[in-house]
Amino acid sequence: MLNVSLFIQSIVNGLNQGAVYALVALGYTMVYGIIRMINFAHGDFIMVGGYTLFYTIPLMVNAGMPAWMSVIIAIAVCTIVGVAVERIAYKPVRGAGSMSALITALAMSLFLENLALVLFGANPKSVPAIFNLPMIDFAGAKLPGKALITLVIGLAIMLLLQIFIKFTKLGKAMRAVPQDKQASTLVGINVNKIITITFAIGSALAAVAALMYCSTYPRANTEMGVMLGLKAFIAAVLGGIGIIPGAMLGGIIVGLVEIFVKVYLAPGWYEAITYGILIVVLLVKPTGILGKNIGEKV
Amino acid sequence: MSKEAPVLQAKNLGIQFGGLKAVNNFDIEIGKSELVGLIGPNGAGKTTVFNLLTGVYQPTEGTFFLNGEKMNGKLTHQVVAAGIARTFQNIRLFKKLSVIENVKVAFNKNMKYSMVSAILRTRKFWKEEEEIDKKARELLALFHMEHLADNIAENLPYGQQRKLEIARALATDMKLLLLDEPAAGMNPTETGELLEAINLIREKFNISILLIEHDMSLVMNICERIVVIDYGEIIAKGTPEEVSKNPKVIAAYLGE
């Protein structure tokens, strides 16, 4: 017999987790789509967001504002950090080959983590409660209100992003650049500006992801972004890297798989199952679920 | 078989990419030490023919044989092992390797020493390596490039890079050589040298050549027979004079 309430709970938890992965995966996928680079520092932008929340929530609360408003500051901080990383470290190695790009990204990840270690110390900081919402009863299942609200936020942001990319001029330019950089320049698109904006949006999304993550796991430490980032990246590749709906799909899949394996199959193995699925998908369809296959021209 | 099989025989060769017939009904026979030209307007499918003949693409229709041996379904390195080698339209050298190493790579398929031999540096290792070194230098000498042996390939001038690519193809010890626009981007002097080199290798190695070329004077000059394709299909075959008078060919080149 299937326990309905446990099932519903798992769905909500999975979607909630998946929405976090999806938001982070979007950052990876947009950057990869535009400059073909795995931005390993992206996970650490979440850490930046986490620490910002830790330090600003008390200020917000003292000023009589709701705690979640801190996300605005987190967005600002993450955007600045993201753009700075792109401008200072990534731009100079653009065109130096994928090996250099990869190593630079790893180095920036290392840099951010150790900077945080120097600034904030090794002990985890516990982030104050972000949403004070009651449990909600749904078909016999007790669902935490904060899980539902973060899920709604996540989905809303993905929808907004999709509208932005599809219908605004800037969004169209962002889709044009990955297709053909030279042609984009010819039609008057400032490619460097688009790349910077891509990093800005990606980092802002990481800040929102930090808010969602910290509302469930209220802890900020220097390595919080590593595993989260890695899994989100896996999600992006799974869905088809460089493709925005792919990141969302991949994120949701990874979230659901993790929760369901944890609850129903083998709690210790959930990460292995996720990675296993990724490997199988890549072997069957090397460019991911929604990816297009491109052979090399001879 | 009563008669000796032609070096290359393709029957009805064709390939489709998602419904689009890139090459269709391609028939060709190349005899021993024959030089055949393959010409056609841009996008006619010439390079696709080469890709089919070297196992880069698998034909969706038809078959082809090398000295009577069926080649369909073979992977590129197996086709090379059987005796078809090629050069590329946009030069593909091992850029960061030295000139002589570029040639030595192609000798690899005839080298026998094992990994253990290599690690223990046995007599067999040294014997084969010395042999290959000698052969590679001889081959480079043929193209007047022996003095460049230790240069890095990407530092060579364009014309030399083309020649090195041909030398590398020759090192695979093939029976049929496919040359994809070897004179592209060359100045008249370089083209002259290339012509000389092609004649030389024909004399020396007794091989058959299929040549894609845009430089009409070159094609008319050295090819014994010419095959013209357009939109993936053969529109004319014959000697250079016959082909150059063929109205279909003229139409294809001038546009209707």
Added chain:
Amino acid sequence: MPKNKKVEYLINFVGILAVFGILVFFLDTGILGKQVNYIRGIVTIALLTIIMVTSLNLTTGFMGEFSLGHAGFMSIGAYSSSIVTLALADSNIPNMLLFIIAIIVGAVVTAIMGFLVGIPALRLKGDYLAIVTVAVAEIVRVAFCNFAITGGGKTLSGIKKLSDVHYVYVVMIICVVIMYMFIRSRFGRAVKAIREDYIAASSSGINVTNYKVMTFTISAMFAGVAGAIYAHYMTAMIPNTFSFMKSSEYLTMVILGGSGSFTGSIIGASVLSALPELLRDFASYRMLMYSVVLVLVMIFRPGGIFGTYEFSLIRVLKKVFGKNKGGADNE
């Protein structure tokens, strides 16, 4: 064998012995006083890091594919060898023989794993292959956290301390020499050709898949050797040591030293693995500095500090004794 090669190999052998002599002098004559055990530890770790980095360089520098899961292979060597030596703990096998058994078990098991992973994974290229290597290493880590025989999520301890620094030095030399001979043979030539242009390589008769799987397997095998040394030096370990972070650390050492240079890997590995120990008091600042240096090197010297340069003892000797004949000397 050509005569000049014979002389060359002899000189290099003498060079290797000389370094060993220096090692013995510092570690065994009591000249370092109480510090000696600490230094011995640093040297052991540096030696095994040389094996890790050089072997990763086979895949990354010479074959041109990223692997971000090298620590995963290291863990396979570490755990498989430990399981065997733990099982043999009560037997009367002398330590040296047991050490050799551990190395061989680590090498063989990891090579088999590398082969099994390589066959499907090497159909992918570039970033996709890098991701699969991460995924494989993570699966291995999770598996070792779950299997009872590997400690079931807890520390696996009680492993015999077999990795004597002298043995480790010999093993390191053997490993590096094997890899060097491999690269400087028709096999290495084919692998480098694949790195440069795999389509041209297959059109030159190279079986690309074969050579890739071969190189990847060898690379994994030596990571297994390093893992076996590690386990029998530390005597206790947890799977989380062999994380993605560890793998990327090795990768940065390869790149910083110079991808495609044995010299770069050896110096990179020794300096970068010893540095953290020597600067222990400044741990976080050190890593900060390290990452900055890494970015600067990538910006100003994308090929790494040594590029593809190889140190040659012969060349140095020729210079010192003024017998420079000017011949291009590759070995």
